[in-house]
Amino acid sequence: MSYVDEVLQRVRKKDPDQPEFYQAVRECFDTVRPLVDANEKLYRENAVLERFVEPERMISFRVPWIDRNGAVQINRGWRVQFNSAIGSYKGGIRLRSTVNESIIKFLGFEIVLKNALTGLPMGGAKGGSDFDPKGKTDREVMNFCQSFVTELFKYVGSHMDCPAGDIGCGSREINYMFGQYKRLTGLFDGSFSGKDPNFGGSLVRREAAGYGLGYMAEEMAEAYGKTIRGKTVVVTGSGNVAIYAVEKCQQLGAHVIAMCDSDGYIVDPDGIHLNIVKQIKEVQRGRIREYADLVPRASYTPGPGIWNIPCDIYLPCATQNEISPESAETLVRNGVFLIAEGANMPADLDTIHYFQNHGVLYMPDKAANAGGVSVSGLEQTQNAMRFSWTFEEVDARLKIIMHDIFEKVSRTAAAYGMPNNYLAGANLYAFQRVAAAMIAQGIV
Ligand code: NDP
Numbered sequence: 001m002s003y004v005d006e007v008l009q010r011v012r013k014k015d016p017d018q019p020e021f022y023q024a025v026r027e028c029f030d031t032v033r034p035l036v037d038a039n040e041k042l043y044r045e046n047a048v049l050e051r052f053v054e055p056e057r058m059i060s061f062r063v064p065w066i067d068r069n070g071a072v073q074i075n076r077g078w079r080v081q082f083n084s085a086i087g088s089y090k091g092g093i094r095l096r097s098t099v100n101e102s103i104i105k106f107l108g109f110e111i112v113l114k115n116a117l118t119g120l121p122m123g124g125a126k127g128g129s130d131f132d133p134k135g136k137t138d139r140e141v142m143n144f145c146q147s148f149v150t151e152l153f154k155y156v157g158s159h160m161d162c163p164a165g166d167i168g169c170g171s172r173e174i175n176y177m178f179g180q181y182k183r184l185t186g187l188f189d190g191s192f193s194g195k196d197p198n199f200g201g202s203l204v205r206r207e208a209a210g211y212g213l214g215y216m217a218e219e220m221a222e223a224y225g226k227t228i229r230g231k232t233v234v235v236t237g238s239g240n241v242a243i244y245a246v247e248k249c250q251q252l253g254a255h256v257i258a259m260c261d262s263d264g265y266i267v268d269p270d271g272i273h274l275n276i277v278k279q280i281k282e283v284q285r286g287r288i289r290e291y292a293d294l295v296p297r298a299s300y301t302p303g304p305g306i307w308n309i310p311c312d313i314y315l316p317c318a319t320q321n322e323i324s325p326e327s328a329e330t331l332v333r334n335g336v337f338l339i340a341e342g343a344n345m346p347a348d349l350d351t352i353h354y355f356q357n358h359g360v361l362y363m364p365d366k367a368a369n370a371g372g373v374s375v376s377g378l379e380q381t382q383n384a385m386r387f388s389w390t391f392e393e394v395d396a397r398l399k400i401i402m403h404d405i406f407e408k409v410s411r412t413a414a415a416y417g418m419p420n421n422y423l424a425g426a427n428l429y430a431f432q433r434v435a436a437a438m439i440a441q442g443i444v
């Protein structure tokens with residue numbers, strides 16, 4: 001049995017109840033086989049694969065908080081500090097009722113590789129809780145965030161681990177967490193990213209993941225002598241990543257016609273009015289169906305099914321495994337030519353292969369949505385310098401970073417004889433970098 005298969009089997013045996021984690025490991029390991037086979041002796045001697053799948057540290061803790069009725073609520077919090085071979089830990093916090101250890105670990109595993117693609121000195125970590133801010137009052141969210149950080153602060157800090165947002169965790173939550181961290185430690189530093197720009201947050205951090213995704217889609221199209229200008233785009237989700245992906249696509253001249261949330265989807269054939277979506281989602285914290293109440297020509301369909309809307313470009317920006325094998329078939333049948341992952345792991349390996357085998361240009365999450373963590377890294381730099389760059393400066397750096405990621409990914413894919421296989425290019429480039437650092441630093 002190959003070294004890759006041995007370790008895959010070990011992961012499945014050791015954590016049989018962690019399907020998302022296994023899925024993320026399989027996707028990576030399956031595509032780095034040529035590298036592992038060529039370096040088998042070195043990697044085996046250094047137990048590179050075994051160490052790669054074992055987090056350096058995983059913290060699980062109780063989060064007690066008081067709700068609006070004065071009742072005590074208990075949630076579970078986690079932080080997985082997965083790998084610090086190339087930099088201090090960095091990665092978001094997910095707040096959603098469905099969060100569990102498998103989800104935290106898949107996110108942690110993925111971001112180790114993502115951060116290695118950015119070119120910034122960042123290791124990988126991820127955290128979260130089975131707490132859902134939806135339907136909670138601001139005070140309840142604050143109570144939760146303060147309690148969460150009262151435990152988490154022991155493990156984070158500007159040179160140790162820097163959390164940021166993810167699903168359910170936006171600037172409101174990060175601001176509350178930073179406030180409590182500052183109170184407990186007395187330190188005003190780059191320990192959290194995604195803060196309000198009024199007190200140390202980087203400009204463009206809010207837009208970064210979505211803008212980066214738009215830049216990446218344009219890079220991919222350009223490599224084929226095409227452009228996203230004039231193309232019909234469907235974006236899933238209507239949260240942070242989705243909203244700013246729509247904004248960048250529209251700035252680049254694309255025609256975005258559909259978005260969704262977990263209740264249903266809207267179609268606006270004349271193009272999404274993003275100011276209305278922002279008002280519903282960012283200000284009122286409402287539901288996407290309200291769009292159709294405000295825009296008469298738009299339609300709302302409850303339930304899943306946004307992938308049935310024919311489009312040239314599909315940008316999944318909601319959650320893991322949102323693209324089923326059946327929806328992949330529908331997308332291909334309707335003529336999609338480009339898919340770039342805003343969400344983390346929206347499709348499994350077999351589905352990605354299906355797209356690739358049907359000539360769809362496919363960019364995996366760790367490359368396509370790396371703009372978010374990249375600007376988080378730039379926020380840490382600005383905090384350390386006690387300085388802040390303008391919107392234009394940060395945006396220009398983001399654009400360069402996304403261009404560089406595209407180059408690394410496509411060059412690596414070509415070097416391994418798999419031109420245009422961006423999944424392989426991303427995993428091979430990132431894995432090789434982290435593995436080399438792990439070997440150089442000894443058995444730690
Ligand atoms: P938000 O919480 O801001 O938005 C999430 C959106 O996805 C909401 O519209 C939500 O709908 C929708 N959604 C979540 N689960 C489902 C589901 N099961 N079916 C349909 N819709 C769903 O999160 P983000 O925009 O920050 O994150 C979106 C994705 O992007 C995640 O995969 C995240 O890991 C990834 N990501 C985030 C980055 C960031 O900086 N924030 C950076 C890189 C990647 P509803 O309101 O109904 O819950």
Ligand code: 2IT
Binds near residue numbers: 111162
């Ligand atoms: O998945 C991700 O890249 C994020 N949630 C953002 C992480 C960060 O540190 O900005």
